[in-house]
Amino acid sequence: MELQAVLMAAGGGSRMMDLTYNTPKPLLPVGNRPLIWYPLNLLERVGFEEVIVITTKEVQKALSTDQRLKTDVKLRLDVVCIQEEADMGTADALRHIQQKIKTDILVVSCDLITDVALHEVVDLFRAHSATLSILMSKVHEFTETVPGQKGKKKAGEQRDFVGVDVTGKRLLFMANEADLDEGLVLRKSIMRKHPRMLIKTGLLDGHLYCLKRSVVDFLVHNKCVTSIRGELVPYLVRKQFSKSLNSQNATEDSEKNQKQQDAHHNLELLSTSKDEALLQLARERSCWNDHRGDMSEAYHGGKLRCYVHIMEEGMCYRVNTLAAYIEANRVVPKLFEDPPIHPAAVVSERSLVGSDSIIGPLCQISDKTSIKRSNVGTSTTIKEKVKITNSIIMNGVTIEEGCNIQGSVICNNAVIGRGADIKYCLVGSGQHVEPEAERTNEVIVGSDQLMEI
Amino acid sequence: MADSDGRQVVSINHSTEEDVKLQEVVQAKCEGKELTKEEKQRLRKEKKQHKKNKKDDRGPPEKEKEKEKASVLAPSKPATQSPAHKAAPVPVNASASESPVAAEKPAKSKAEQRAERRARQDTERASKQGKKEGGQQSASSKPKATPNELQPVKRLPEHIQVDDPAALKKLAKKLERQQVPLRSDYGYKVSLFSHLHQYSRKNPPTQQISIPATVIHPSIVRLGLQYSQGIIAGSNARSVALLHAFKQVIQDYSTPPNEELSRDLVNKLSPYISFLSQCRPLSASMGNAIKYIKKEISNIPSQCKEEEAKRRLQECIDSYINEKIILASEAISKYAIEKISDGDVILVYGCSSLVNHILCEAFEKQRKFRVIVVDSRPRLEGREALRRLVKKGIRCTYVLISALSYILPEVSKVFLGAHALLANGYVMSRVGTSQIALVAKAYNVPVLVCCETYKFCERVQTDSFESNELDDPDDLIVTRNGKTHLENWQTVKSLGLLNLVYDVTPPDFVDLVITDLGMIPCTSVPVVLRVKNVDQ
Numbered sequence: 002m003e004l005q006a007v008l009m010a011a012g013g014g015s016r017m018m019d020l021t022y023n024t025p026k027p028l029l030p031v032g033n034r035p036l037i038w039y040p041l042n043l044l045e046r047v048g049f050e051e052v053i054v055i056t057t058k059e060v061q062k063a064l065s066t067d068q069r070l071k072t073d074v075k076l077r078l079d080v081v082c083i084q085e086e087a088d089m090g091t092a093d094a095l096r097h098i099q100q101k102i103k104t105d106i107l108v109v110s111c112d113l114i115t116d117v118a119l120h121e122v123v124d125l126f127r128a129h130s131a132t133l134s135i136l137m138s139k140v141h142e143f144t145e146t147v148p149g150q151k152g153k154k155k156a157g158e159q160r161d162f163v164g165v166d167v168t169g170k171r172l173l174f175m176a177n178e179a180d181l182d183e184g185l186v187l188r189k190s191i192m193r194k195h196p197r198m199l200i201k202t203g204l205l206d207g208h209l210y211c212l213k214r215s216v217v218d219f220l221v222h223n224k225c226v227t228s229i230r231g232e233l234v235p236y237l238v239r240k241q242f243s244k245s246l247n248s249q250n251a252t253e254d255s256e257k258n259q260k261q262q263d264a265h266h267n268l269e270l271l272s273t274s275k276d277e278a279l280l281q282l283a284r285e286r287s288c289w290n291d292h293r294g295d296m297s298e299a300y301h302g303g304k305l306r307c308y309v310h311i312m313e314e315g316m317c318y319r320v321n322t323l324a325a326y327i328e329a330n331r332v333v334p335k336l337f338e339d340p341p342i343h344p345a346a347v348v349s350e351r352s353l354v355g356s357d358s359i360i361g362p363l364c365q366i367s368d369k370t371s372i373k374r375s376n377v378g379t380s381t382t383i384k385e386k387v388k389i390t391n392s393i394i395m396n397g398v399t400i401e402e403g404c405n406i407q408g409s410v411i412c413n414n415a416v417i418g419r420g421a422d423i424k425y426c427l428v429g430s431g432q433h434v435e436p437e438a439e440r441t442n443e444v445i446v447g448s449d450q451l452m453e454i
Numbered sequence: 455m456a457d458s459d460g461r462q463v464v465s466i467n468h469s470t471e472e473d474v475k476l477q478e479v480v481q482a483k484c485e486g487k488e489l490t491k492e493e494k495q496r497l498r499k500e501k502k503q504h505k506k507n508k509k510d511d512r513g514p515p516e517k518e519k520e521k522e523k524a525s526v527l528a529p530s531k532p533a534t535q536s537p538a539h540k541a542a543p544v545p546v547n548a549s550a551s552e553s554p555v556a557a558e559k560p561a562k563s564k565a566e567q568r569a570e571r572r573a574r575q576d577t578e579r580a581s582k583q584g585k586k587e588g589g590q591q592s593a594s595s596k597p598k599a600t601p602n603e604l605q606p607v608k609r610l611p612e613h614i615q616v617d618d619p620a621a622l623k624k625l626a627k628k629l630e631r632q633q634v635p636l637r638s639d640y641g642y643k644v645s646l647f648s649h650l651h652q653y654s655r656k657n658p659p660t661q662q663i664s665i666p667a668t669v670i671h672p673s674i675v676r677l678g679l680q681y682s683q684g685i686i687a688g689s690n691a692r693s694v695a696l697l698h699a700f701k702q703v704i705q706d707y708s709t710p711p712n713e714e715l716s717r718d719l720v721n722k723l724s725p726y727i728s729f730l731s732q733c734r735p736l737s738a739s740m741g742n743a744i745k746y747i748k749k750e751i752s753n754i755p756s757q758c759k760e761e762e763a764k765r766r767l768q769e770c771i772d773s774y775i776n777e778k779i780i781l782a783s784e785a786i787s788k789y790a791i792e793k794i795s796d797g798d799v800i801l802v803y804g805c806s807s808l809v810n811h812i813l814c815e816a817f818e819k820q821r822k823f824r825v826i827v828v829d830s831r832p833r834l835e836g837r838e839a840l841r842r843l844v845k846k847g848i849r850c851t852y853v854l855i856s857a858l859s860y861i862l863p864e865v866s867k868v869f870l871g872a873h874a875l876l877a878n879g880y881v882m883s884r885v886g887t888s889q890i891a892l893v894a895k896a897y898n899v900p901v902l903v904c905c906e907t908y909k910f911c912e913r914v915q916t917d918s919f920e921s922n923e924l925d926d927p928d929d930l931i932v933t934r935n936g937k938t939h940l941e942n943w944q945t946v947k948s949l950g951l952l953n954l955v956y957d958v959t960p961p962d963f964v965d966l967v968i969t970d971l972g973m974i975p976c977t978s979v980p981v982v983l984r985v986k987n988v989d990q
Binding site for chain 2: 005
């Protein structure tokens with residue numbers, strides 16, 4: 002077997018607590034499908050037959066009961082539950098399932114929606130025998146207004162600095178602005194080996210990683226690494242250029258350094274394979290080099306290589322903020338040729354449903370309602386004379402007569418009283434908006450949720 | 455349409471053949487001879503064959519349309535991969551169900567062909583007239599489709615028949631049966647070379663393979679990728695990498711129940727080899743290695759246990775690499791060093807692993823010489839050769855091939871590597887080698903070709919057109935000062951980009967071939983081949 006897929010679905014959605022305090026992030030509806038369906042669909046399309054899903058108990062229950070997930074997804078799901086309170090990082094989760102992992106792995110995050118040609122990422126991993134291969138994409142500006150955002154958009158999250166070589170494929174440097182104190186520090190060894198480096202900042206990390214099996218074994222030995230993106234990836238990228246064990250200073254004998262040395266030792270040892278001599282011979286006899294201008298052989302003789310595939314065009318969204326969630330809801334329905342109005346929905350003839358809206362199953366749309374550019378979820382009841390524009394209505398919502406909803410996000414099981422006028426608001430799960438309310442640019446959540454923050 | 459014309463032509467041939475045969479029968483009757491048993495048999499078989507051919511002619515055109523549909527859908531952009539995936543399996547499945555049926559028909563007709571041929575040869579030895587006419591008919595009709603041949607016609611390999619729709623159809627059928635994706639050709643091909651494949655690096659062969667690769671072993675997928683991207687290039691490197699991948703395949707192989715390892719493993723290897731030839735056409739050295747492996751596998755006795763058999767095969771592969779590549783290069787460098795004297799100026803072309811090895815060894819043995827490395831676009835492999843020689847400490851000069859006649863008066867010897875040595879003494883090597891040999895001959899500089907015996911092949915070729923390899927034409931595009939003039943070369947209808955990989959050098963230009971068997975003249979290659987065949 003070549004690759005095993007691991008889907009990380011235990012994240013809490015910490016950057017959009019308003020949406021996720023009642024619904025776990027993998028089950029948030031995007032385009033009337035749970036968020037976790039999209040990476041599963043991607044894996045199924047390229048040919049995976051089974052996936053290891055690491056998630057919480059709630060999501061596991063939903064996976065086995067949700068109609069859409071059961072029927073549409075033909076993969077075999079091997080669900081591993083972890084306690085939500087355990088606060089496991091992604092690397093901890095990999096350590097947890099170490100027994101199941103027998104080959105190289107492809108780690109996907111549950112909030113990734115993309116149409117990337119996955120073979121581009123995996124080909125880099127295969128052809129160069131890379132230790133790590135990641136997916137990145139150009140960041141798209143979000144154009145939709147985000148409810149509840151006061152004032153101009155902040156500078157946004159802190160930037161990622163990604164350094165690639167001239168071919169644009171080899172990953173030389175990766176750091177987040179948060180980790181850099183004053184400036185970007187580049188090691189001389191990198192500059193000596195790759196004098197031309199392109200540093201890009203407008204990139205979004207797709208959280209899709211191809212990792213060699215030896216990395217998982219390395220994680221088992223090094224329990225201090227908790228997060229793949231935060232710690233493991235920058236470590237591996239740095240390790241490409243660190244000095245080999247032979248040249249390390251032998252006088253360093255403090256405990257910590259010894260452990261680090263052992264760790265490094267392990268990683269290098271574990272990455273050798275059988276028949277290494279034959280591979281070495283083939284490489285020697287081959288007249289190919291990945292760089293030119295200096296006197297070293299291909300890959301500078303390094304065994305650890307990290308590659309990145311940067312998507313120039315195509316869709317790649319990580320639904321981890323409210324803005325991304327809204328943008329994804331806008332773009333995603335166009336991808337799949339589902340009928341915009343689900344056959345099980347009851348839509349009255351005197352209502353006006355725009356062509357770029359989608360209606361989920363078991364909805365009830367009454368007369369004289371107008372729905373434009375919106376997504377309406379499952380089992381939603383919309384009474385008469387309601388006007389909905391540019392909004393996202395999740396499942397089980399009741400909207401009474403005469404409401405006017407614009408540019409808003411209404412979460413599961415909310416009730417909007419009659420005649421309410423809601424503009425650019427976020428109505429949390431299970432909330433009731435009183436009749437004749439007029440809310441603009443507000444986040445309406447319950448008091449219990451306020452306490453959580 | 456060419457299709458209907460082809461059919462018409464064939465049917466006309468059939469009818470004329472029938473006429474001829476009828477004439478013969480009538481003749482025989484008139485002559486008072488009774489139709490011999492053999493002739494009756496022959497007539498019966500031929501009638502059956504004609505009926506089958508008519509059915510085949512109707513069948514293949516339909517399949518061809520479906521194949522076109524499938525191949526048009528397959529190279530669609532990744533953005534539309536999901537709908538394409540849904541649609542492509544449908545016509546593929548439909549034609550897959552047809553192909554096993556069709557596959558049986560040619561098999562039957564082959565056996566019939568053989569019987570027919572035997573019968574016909576017997577009768578035609580008796581009547582000279584029939585022989586002449588039968589020969590004419592077989593020449594005009596397609597040699598593969600019809601059974602009316604005298605001698606068995608040598609089948610041309612598929613990879614040099616790209617402009618023949620029948621051959622393409624056959625290939626598509628075979629690949630479908632083996633579940634190997636068909637790689638589509640790219641761009642406009644120069645007409646002289648339109649019979650060869652031309653692939654683009656932008657359409658990797660893995661586009662249609664599932665991730666994780668299940669039908670094709672992962673190490674073979676990796677190998678194919680490395681071939682198509684040029685990461686493993688050079689005859690020796692490709693063979694060694696191929697044998698390494700086969701070792702891993704054998705390691706992971708387990709005999710299914712009721713099967714014999716000696717037969718089943720060979721069958722398992724066929725789709726892998728098809729996949730590799732889709733990534734990049736196989737080299738002569740790879741072909742010989744594959745032949746050797748297949749022979750070794752089929753020679754495994756049936757009572758041998760699986761573990762024992764696998765171990766034996768791994769050992770065979772190791773010993774093959776050791777003997778034919780490593781020890782051979784040692785032997786060749788020993789002979790070649792005798793030919794290098796102090797004060798020599800040696801010219802090398804491109805990056806041949808063997809020649810580099812020889813020069814490094816000679817340098818270690820304290821010979822005093824300097825090297826001129828000649829390089830050519832678009833591969834610019836000479837840079838890698840230059841790096842290796844300079845790293846060793848050898849004094850080098852670097853020129854492009856356009857400066858060849860300028861630099862040759864300084865040269866005392868030319869060392870060339872070879873991709874393959876053909877049975878008529880021609881040397882097949884990187885494009886540009888024949889130029890070097892020609893100019894060197896004009897300047898009376900001795901040309902020595904270094905080649906291991908496992909690269910000798912039984913093919914005969916006198917020109918570089920018949921069998922060659924077309925590399926990605928986009929490699930010729932250069933961006934200087936931010937401007938790429940050839941960016942839209944496909945839109946210019948009268949422009950074709952040609953990126954040849956190999957060319958053949960006639961034996962008149964080669965003074966000596968240094969092999970692990972010794973130093974032989976170019977014309978002795980067939981002798982070596984004959985001796986090798988006798989050994990095996």
